Amino acid sequence: MTRYALRRLAQSVAVLLGVSVLVFAIMQLVPGDPIRAALGQQADPETYQALRDRAGLDDPVPVQFVTWIGNAAVGDFGVSFRSGETVLSLILERVPATLSLAVAAIIVALLIAIPLGTLSALNPRKPVDWFASLSSQAGLSVPDFWLGIMLILVFAGTLGWLPSAGYVPLTEDPVEWARHLILPAITAGVSSGAILTRFVRSSVLESLGQDHVRTARAKGMRARDVLTWHVLRNALVPLVTVGGVQLAYLLSGVVVVEYVFAWPGLGQLAFQAVESRDYPVLQGAVLLFAVIFLLVNLVVDLAYARLDPRITYRSAR
Amino acid sequence: MSALLTVDDLHVAFRTRRRPARVVNGLSFELHPGRTLAVVGESGSGKSVSSLALLGLLPGTADVRGSATFDGAELIGRSEEELRRIRGAGIGVVFQDPMTSLNPVLTIERQIGEALRAHEKVSDDGVRSRAAELLTEVGIPDAAGRLRAYPHQLSGGMRQRVMIAIALAGNPKVLIADEATTALDVTVQAQILELIERLQDEHGMGVVWITHDLGVVAGIADHVVVMYAGRCVEEGAVGELFGRPAHPYTRGLLGALPVVDDPRPARERDELVTMPGLPPDPAALPPGCAFHPRCPVRADARCATEPPQLAPVPGSAAEHRAATFYAEEVAR
Numbered sequence: 001m002t003r004y005a006l007r008r009l010a011q012s013v014a015v016l017l018g019v020s021v022l023v024f025a026i027m028q029l030v031p032g033d034p035i036r037a038a039l040g041q042q043a044d045p046e047t048y049q050a051l052r053d054r055a056g057l058d059d060p061v062p063v064q065f066v067t068w069i070g071n072a073a074v075g076d077f078g079v080s081f082r083s084g085e086t087v088l089s090l091i092l093e094r095v096p097a098t099l100s101l102a103v104a105a106i107i108v109a110l111l112i113a114i115p116l117g118t119l120s121a122l123n124p125r126k127p128v129d130w131f132a133s134l135s136s137q138a139g140l141s142v143p144d145f146w147l148g149i150m151l152i153l154v155f156a157g158t159l160g161w162l163p164s165a166g167y168v169p170l171t172e173d174p175v176e177w178a179r180h181l182i183l184p185a186i187t188a189g190v191s192s193g194a195i196l197t198r199f200v201r202s203s204v205l206e207s208l209g210q211d212h213v214r215t216a217r218a219k220g221m222r223a224r225d226v227l228t229w230h231v232l233r234n235a236l237v238p239l240v241t242v243g244g245v246q247l248a249y250l251l252s253g254v255v256v257v258e259y260v261f262a263w264p265g266l267g268q269l270a271f272q273a274v275e276s277r278d279y280p281v282l283q284g285a286v287l288l289f290a291v292i293f294l295l296v297n298l299v300v301d302l303a304y305a306r307l308d309p310r311i312t313y314r315s316a317r
Numbered sequence: 318m319s320a321l322l323t324v325d326d327l328h329v330a331f332r333t334r335r336r337p338a339r340v341v342n343g344l345s346f347e348l349h350p351g352r353t354l355a356v357v358g359e360s361g362s363g364k365s366v367s368s369l370a371l372l373g374l375l376p377g378t379a380d381v382r383g384s385a386t387f388d389g390a391e392l393i394g395r396s397e398e399e400l401r402r403i404r405g406a407g408i409g410v411v412f413q414d415p416m417t418s419l420n421p422v423l424t425i426e427r428q429i430g431e432a433l434r435a436h437e438k439v440s441d442d443g444v445r446s447r448a449a450e451l452l453t454e455v456g457i458p459d460a461a462g463r464l465r466a467y468p469h470q471l472s473g474g475m476r477q478r479v480m481i482a483i484a485l486a487g488n489p490k491v492l493i494a495d496e497a498t499t500a501l502d503v504t505v506q507a508q509i510l511e512l513i514e515r516l517q518d519e520h521g522m523g524v525v526w527i528t529h530d531l532g533v534v535a536g537i538a539d540h541v542v543v544m545y546a547g548r549c550v551e552e553g554a555v556g557e558l559f560g561r562p563a564h565p566y567t568r569g570l571l572g573a574l575p576v577v578d579d580p581r582p583a584r585e586r587d588e589l590v591t592m593p594g595l596p597p598d599p600a601a602l603p604p605g606c607a608f609h610p611r612c613p614v615r616a617d618a619r620c621a622t623e624p625p626q627l628a629p630v631p632g633s634a635a636e637h638r639a640a641t642f643y644a645e646e647v648a649r
Contacts, residue, residue: 159453211417217374218412219483220435223397229431230420237422308422309467 002311005245019290022063027279034277038081078280081114087284098265102250104181108189109196117200139194148187148260165262184261188254192246199242203235237307244300252289320347321523322491325384329370338599340366342547348523355526361596363547364527368493373400406436408531413496415476419468426464432486435648451482463639474505493525546597546607553637563630563639563648566613614643
């Protein structure tokens with residue numbers, strides 16, 4: 001298994017290299033001058049040229065790429081054109097906020113999806129099932145920003161129970177951290193929850209029809225135990241994959257939700273970088289998103305072997 | 318001797334979008350302790366559905382009517398909790414496909430343990446030693462080592478032995494073997510048959526053997542019930558039923574069976590008889606005798622309008638009964 005993990009990591013490096021080439025190429029194709037964008041039209045030509053030189057923007061593109069990738073390999077992603085801070089510190093600064101939001105959102109999603117999906121699978125074509133499919137349809141169709149705004153209006157505005165926006169680090173004040181987290185987590189979690197609900201429903205339905213579930217009932221097991229150990233336990237295996245993809249998606253920043261709630265996460269960072277043509281930041285962020293996807297997928301695949309004993313990983317020769 | 322399991326006029330129909338599918342239509346049989354009853358029929362004749370109906374294991378779309386008493390207590394219409402107590406402890410089941418009937422992600426120990434724990438409080442150590450005992454009893458070597466295995470690590474025959482161990486865990490008085498050897502190789506089939514016979518002797522269980530394999534029936538059954546379209550069309554002691562089949566359907570089934578020790582050279586042997594046609598659609602059963610559209614014997618106007626009832630076969634023991642108007646002609 002360790003060898004398998006190592007081999008997967010090696011493959012990931014190749015994928016990351018490919019991603020960097022693509023990202024770099026796209027940056028080159030995007031019109032606009034990043035230094036001009038950062039300094040404004042009235043900047044004095046000498047400062048402008050100095051910054052261009054420092055960023056190496058007049059070097060041939062392949063040279064720029066090799067320099068960038070060489071630095072990135074040792075953890076130096078360059079310096080933001082806009083703020084002058086290092087990209088790494090800008091990203092690391094945003095990680096706690098994004099991590100909080102993503103984990104809270106996936107928990108919200110699972111809290112919606114597992115009970116609702118299971119209930120609807122257990123009562124097919126009954127009112128619960130209709131309700132579940134209707135609400136998951138609604139959850140998928142409602143735009144995040146609208147839901148976010150509605151939640152703010154109701155819970156922050158009318159009821160005044162929760163803050164409308166902003167982020168408080170966990171280390172600073174856990175209670176405020178949680179209070180600030182609730183609305184954005186619900187907003188971001190609802191659409192994932194809607195997707196996962198349908199998935200849980202079909203997975204549980206499939207599981208319910210398995211012969212071993214009949215065996216479990218024929219043993220005289222209690223219905224609740226059959227449901228937990230033979231239906232849900234088996235339905236969980238494929239859920240891990242889909243849940244993993246959702247988590248990776250949430251981790252790479254839910255731009256709209258972060259925007260609505262003024263949440264200082266990675267999505268917002270990437271969005272601002274695009275707006276201001278802050279290439280180093282954008283490149284760093286996109287590369288990080290790729291890393292997150294690869295890591296989550298690796299963890300999912302390794303978790304699979306834990307959940308389903310039929311799967312073993314051996315390194316191919 | 319009073320019967321252990323009595324099924325009386327059992328009906329099962331599945332609600333479908335169109336007409337209900339009437340899968341079991343008035344099945345009756347009795348099982349006595351220590352005896353083996355074989356229920357024979359083609360796929361879709363309602364044999365498995367009947368056994369699942371007894372245990373309340375059918376989906377909610379099934380309507381079950383009639384009566385079935387186990388140990389003197391009625392099963393049909395009992396509450397889920399009451400039935401649960403009977404499942405495993407009173408009546409154990411071994412299903413057809415040991416590949417899919419065991420949960421692939423749980424260990425053998427856990428799956429046997431569940432059957433033990435379903436009916437009494439057992440400690441972890443108690444489960445382990447009892448599970449190992451059961452595995453030894455069903456002929457699995459290195460039982461302690463196998464407890465930690467997952468189903469995919471065992472062969473088909475081993476898995477079926479595990480299924481039997483699970484069925485035995487609750488010490489049932491009745492064992493239902495639902496096509497328990499169908500998915501297995503012939504040599505393994507023979508081992509499993511032998512194993513169940515041995516266990517039956519040791520535990521004094523009554524066994525209901527559901528199968529479409531008449532070869533199996535001839536080897537193990539005391540009494541045979543032949544099912545067609547959800548009804549018993551003929552029943553009797555195994556020797557009598559095989560020797561003097563009185564229903565055209567039974568005769569057809571027996572004609573479709575190869576004779577292994579036929580002394581004649583291959584090209585002179587009788588060709589295997591195949592029965593024309595297919596079993597009827599349970600949502601559109603033919604009127605009269607359900608078999609009449611396929612019947613090679615008569616299929617006259619009476620057959621098409623009046624369903625024949627089970628009646629003693631002339632010239633046989635009283636318990637040999639067939640549901641046909643022409644038993645005498647067929648049995649001869």
